[in-house]
Amino acid sequence: MATPMVLASTARITHLACVDVKGEDAEKFLQGQTSAHAALANGHFAPLTCFCTPKGRMLANAQLLRLSDNHFRLVLSNSLVEPLIAHLKKFAAFYRAELSAPDDVMLFGAATDDASVIADALNLSLQTVTWQQQSDEQGNSALCYPDSVEDETSDRWLFVLTDSAAEHFQADAEPRHWQLSDIRRGLAWLEADQQDQYLPQMLNWEALGGISFKKGCYTGQEVVARAHFRGQVKKRLARGVIEGNEPLEHGANITNAMDKTVGEVVTSAINDSGQVELLTVINTKALEEGELTLENQPLTLCNLPYRIERLDPEQLSQTVPAK
Structure with a gap:
């Protein structure tokens, strides 16, 4: 070889x-x-x-x-x-x-x-x-x-x-x-210990084009559609960073200024600057209030590169592929 x-x-x-x-x-x-x-x-x-x-x-x-x-x-x-x-x-x-x-x-x-x-x-x-x-x-x-x-x-x-x-x-x-x-x-990619915890919208899946609201029924479709059309999603995926050199455990608690748990870590990875970058599911009200803490450290929120709004995969599929 x-x-x-x-x-x-x-x-x-x-x-x-x-x-x-x-x-x-x-x-x-x-x-x-x-x-x-x-x-x-x-x-x-x-x-x-x-x-x-x-x-x-x-x-x-x-x-x-x-x-x-x-x-x-x-x-x-x-x-x-x-x-x-x-x-x-x-x-x-x-x-x-x-x-x-x-x-x-x-x-x-x-x-x-x-x-x-x-x-x-x-x-x-x-x-x-x-x-x-x-x-x-x-x-x-x-x-x-x-x-x-x-x-x-x-x-x-x-x-x-x-x-x-x-x-x-x-x-x-x-x-x-x-x-x-x-x-x-x-x-965010779910792992085995995170099954049966999140609605797709809690991982911003409809904003990434991962949900078709135009197809027929599938398992769980009624609940997913109801959450979308009635605006019932109270938790959302957010991006953040803290100081550290070790990945965080799934489900590590995020607390607000009142020391109340308002979110949890979904996934994390270490960057080259001695920080841990992460995605977390957080209560939407807590996102507006700020002052969040994780692992006894301030959690700095970062902007997501997309809007939290529906993106239909039917629209994405219309892009003509390169020859």
Whole structure:
């Protein structure tokens, strides 16, 4: 085997993994379970989506790719792969659809220069609009992700590669930089210990285009729609930073000036300045009041790079992919 190409700004992404959904009824099956309109996953547009309980609480959030007519792939937290498969198999039994966790794929996160190297080596074209997808017949995919905010000229791509393709590359960057980029973009991926805790809107999922309000029913749809149309979401995802050099535990309490718990940590990562950047779900009134504390330190709130308003995936899917 040839010596792998060393990619200094590419990270091996191990906190995310994949679930494959295959079969003649794969699209029909997914349509009844996910917040995305499954038909929008057309091989070019890869919508965000989520899976909910009947009470509208999230069991997992993911990105939905289509690799062929009867083959869909979900990218989600690695800790949720087995729990989600176990949950969905209860419904898949009534469809010609099979679920599995592919053991022959690896994920890489790359910035512009390295992404071009990977794409050229695999003869993939890099799409330049967020959530666009390019895949080949071997099952390799390149997904355009929102930039890192701090450097808006630096796009980034998530590569989902077969083992035979991945062996040609050596990723030398730290995965925390990819996680920091997601945090700075206000994009939180649920993990297994966070199941059944949040409405999708509490993670700003409709503001990211992860909920279709124009599709038919899916598990939890009635509750999710009611919360949207009646304005009943009292907690929202917020971005913040504190001093520190260790990631925070999920659920770490955020308190207000009255020492009352008003929020909790969803995800966090260490930056290069000795700080912990995080996403947290906080009571909306507490966000307006400020003076928040976490781990006995002041929590500094940062702006999110998007508005808290509905963004329809149907609108996002209209972007014409690059040839």
